Amino acid sequence: MSGSQLSDAQIQLQRAMAHLDLPTDTRERLKYPKAAIRVAIPVRMDDGSLQIFQGYRVRYEDTRGPGKGGVRYHPHVTADEVESLAFWMTFKCAVMDLPFGGAKGGITVNPKALSVMELERLSRGYIDGIADFIGPDMDILAPDVYTNAMIMGWMMDQYSLIQRRISRGVVTGKPIAMGGSLGRNSATAKGAYTVINNVLPRYGYQPPNTTVAIQGFGNAGGILAELLFRSGYRVVAVSDSQGGIYAPEGLDIPSVKQYKETTRGLEAVYCAGSVCQRVDYQRITNAELLQLPVDVLVPAALEKQITQDNAAQVQAKVIFEVANGPITAAADAILAQKGIPVFPDILVNAGGVTVSYFEWVQNRSGWYWSAAEVDQKLQERMLRETNEIWHIAQAKTIPFRTAAYVHALGRISDAIKARGTRDDYQGQH
Ligand SMILES: NC(=O)C1=CN([C@@H]2O[C@H](COP(=O)(O)OP(=O)(O)OC[C@H]3O[C@@H](n4cnc5c(N)ncnc54)[C@H](O)[C@@H]3O)[C@@H](O)[C@H]2O)C=CC1
Numbered sequence: 379m380s381g382s383q384l385s386d387a388q389i390q391l392q393r394a395m396a397h398l399d400l401p402t403d404t405r406e407r408l409k410y411p412k413a414a415i416r417v418a419i420p421v422r423m424d425d426g427s428l429q430i431f432q433g434y435r436v437r438y439e440d441t442r443g444p445g446k447g448g449v450r451y452h453p454h455v456t457a458d459e460v461e462s463l464a465f466w467m468t469f470k471c472a473v474m475d476l477p478f479g480g481a482k483g484g485i486t487v488n489p490k491a492l493s494v495m496e497l498e499r500l501s502r503g504y505i506d507g508i509a510d511f512i513g514p515d516m517d518i519l520a521p522d523v524y525t526n527a528m529i530m531g532w533m534m535d536q537y538s539l540i541q542r543r544i545s546r547g548v549v550t551g552k553p554i555a556m557g558g559s560l561g562r563n564s565a566t567a568k569g570a571y572t573v574i575n576n577v578l579p580r581y582g583y584q585p586p587n588t589t590v591a592i593q594g595f596g597n598a599g600g601i602l603a604e605l606l607f608r609s610g611y612r613v614v615a616v617s618d619s620q621g622g623i624y625a626p627e628g629l630d631i632p633s634v635k636q637y638k639e640t641t642r643g644l645e646a647v648y649c650a651g652s653v654c655q656r657v658d659y660q661r662i663t664n665a666e667l668l669q670l671p672v673d674v675l676v677p678a679a680l681e682k683q684i685t686q687d688n689a690a691q692v693q694a695k696v697i698f699e700v701a702n703g704p705i706t707a708a709a710d711a712i713l714a715q716k717g718i719p720v721f722p723d724i725l726v727n728a729g730g731v732t733v734s735y736f737e738w739v740q741n742r743s744g745w746y747w748s749a750a751e752v753d754q755k756l757q758e759r760m761l762r763e764t765n766e767i768w769h770i771a772q773a774k775t776i777p778f779r780t781a782a783y784v785h786a787l788g789r790i791s792d793a794i795k796a797r798g799t800r801d802d803y804q805g806q807h
């Protein structure tokens with residue numbers, strides 16, 4: 379892929395714009411991120427040395443409401459990556475009809491190399507750097523790759539210290555004891571599960587006969603693997619950053635998870651109580667996982683996994699994007715030629731930000747919901763927007779990704795138009 383990740387992402391938008399008669403104002407506003415901040419974060423390391431880390435926060439578009447999006451800690455985080463993630467958040471929030479614009483943040487760091495105390499100083503330092511740029515009515519943070527509830531708790535606490543008042547609504551995905559919502563931890567996976575389980579029967583797939591490969595075994599991919607396994611799907615392959623495991627007869631996902639949680643290693647095991655035994659399997663690379671002969675492929679790790687270099691080798695029958703941006707624009711075209719439907723990130727992984735919205739609402743009202751209430755509201759919204767996108771795709775004979783952007787663009791454009799566009803001023807000076 380040549381060019382930036384953001385310009386590649388914008389090709390997805392242009393494909394949708396071709397199906398809409400949009401005002402020039404809307405097209406122009408969506409070309410560039412609205413605001414971006416880059417901060418150098420000084421962190422006193424445990425050995426007494428000082429290290430400076432680069433942190434970013436980008437707000438792409440906020441006509442529909444405050445910016446919303448996660449914070450990523452990863453050694454490969456760049457300004458371009460954060461911009462494209464903020465771009466996708468803009469359309470994801472609109473797909474789900476949440477009163478938010480899109481934002482994202484990140485720090486270029488390998489968090490696995492830091493002690494817990496260093497991680498806390500880094501997280502608090504990040505908030506010190508971006509405090510004027512965020513807020514419950516301006517830009518609201520959340521977890522993403524290699525960040526979690528503990529880190530969100532530090533961030534909320536640091537922001538509250540700076541403001542000299544408790545400000546729960548500035549961060550979602552917090553620990554429950556600090557105002558987090560029940561159900562946020564599993565929300566991304568549950569939302570994806572709802573879409574997958576709703577869509578697959580439309581293609582004639584039923585759980586016991588359906589094989590699934592999942593790339594990424596973290597908050598999103600790991601919990602989704604378990605939900606699919608418990609519903610009877612045959613999850614035959616999973617992977618983490620070190621590579622994957624493949625067992626054509628199916629993996630016992632709760633055992634694989636238990637083993638990974640205790641040893642950090644990904645192995646095909648069957649556990650009875652605390653005793654785990656290896657079962658037959660093949661060790662595969664992440665690249666091999668993407669080319670397995672499975673019914674369903676779920677990229678749930680990072681961007682740019684399926685590109686023009688490997689898209690032709692994909693054998694899956696249906697793809698659900700749980701990661702943000704795992705398929706490049708060129709690969710999308712190849713998959714479409716092969717007749718492989720792709721259900722896009724801005725729908726499939728939107729359960730996380732949807733429950734983040736529920737958390738923000740609960741923080742602002744001070745009225746906390748039961749887990750069952752959160753799950754039910756999440757499921758209703760996921761099904762409603764999945765059906766809308768399905769119908770747009772059928773009516774216009776366009777791919778599901780394009781349909782999702784068409785759906786989101788309608789809502790964003792309405793908000794932009796409501797503020798007055800050039801057409802309103804025609805003939806007036
Ligand atoms: N956590 C959330 O609420 C949401 C996450 N997402 C997206 O889902 C994806 C995964 O995020 P989380 O599960 O939250 O992160 P996580 O930090 O919980 O897990 C990441 C997983 O990806 C694996 N991984 C890292 N590098 C890899 C590589 N090069 N190849 C294969 N696997 C690799 C890690 O080993 C780990 O299993 C990301 O694209 C994220 O933006 C999207 C919406 C919400």
Ligand SMILES: O=C(O)CCC(=O)C(=O)O
Nearest residue numbers: 447448520522730731734
């Ligand atoms: O929960 C949120 O606010 C956003 C999660 C996120 O970063 C994402 O959906 O990619």
